[in-house]
Amino acid sequence: MADRPYDKERLKHLIHYVIWKVGARPGFGATKLYKTAWFSDAKSFVLLGKSITGAQYLRQKYGPIPKYGMQVRSELTEMGYIAQSKDADGHWQFRSLIPPKREWFSAGELEHIDYWADHIANNHTAASISEESHDLGWEIAKMNEVLPFHSVLVSRIREPNERQMEWARRRARELGLP
Template sequence: MNFNPEKFKALVHYVCRTCTDPSKLSATKLHKILWLADIYAYKHVGMPITGEIYKKNLYGPFSTHLDSVVDQLRRENLLFVHEVDVNWGEGKTRREFIGKGDVNKSFFSEREAQIINDARDYVCENHTAVSISDKTHDAIWEMALMHEPIPYEAMLVSRLAKVTEEDIEWAKSELRKIKQ
């Protein structure tokens, strides 16, 4: 899959701009919306929306380019990032994203826009950051090593048959062999 940085930037801006309640769009949730939009598009359309590389992170699949795109959008005055104090411990904050300005929707087909909207609404309206992270700790996530890219094709394999613990351990051992 070829990563399209401009389309990815437009996707991040679109999600942040169209989320009606910024308190429901934390960094973790934004990562999950991007992942779900790309993986659902791959499953239903045959191609991800952006071709972004997602890596296994403690909290599920995480985008590799999100931080740099957020910085770009901030510099272009298209995104405001609000740091909110949380009661998780001393000095802890949660980032909320507020999109500004006009969104370039020309990057997205009608089908892609529907997939993006569905992913955004599903994550923002039905989940906390913790519950959506737990939900993305699926067979695809289990098969990858920490900080390793998660291939889109893994989603198709996970749908073919029930992945067992033995399968996961075998895949991890094969990946370790390849890395050596």
């Protein structure tokens, strides 16, 4: 499946929108920002047939990051759209200075962005969302290589929990299996 060509303006608007939506929350730094962009783009690619931005994401220590993410953030800062700074611990902090232009995205794209922004901001730390993105699919690429969007379809097979094992035992008995 062919993706849309990279559109730097769409990546800018995606990053600006995410910062406007959840960027000022405590603990929402660069790791969560980039994870929101990654999951929004990759899941849109899989579910809608094309990513939101066409951006390439590189495999990095803390997970996928947009190849031009730092450049885009710098440009948004220069344009007066966002403010970014580091806290005393060296973690990035963001806030939007003006509302984003939502018309850059379809309703379906906004639904994906909103879901991932809220999910990551509300349910994860930077460490826990990094762990979630460091699945088997993340291992497809070597460090600093482009990570394909379809890698989100790959997942590790996990050991069943006790509830799942009890169901399997009960079902095996019902079917007369040893």
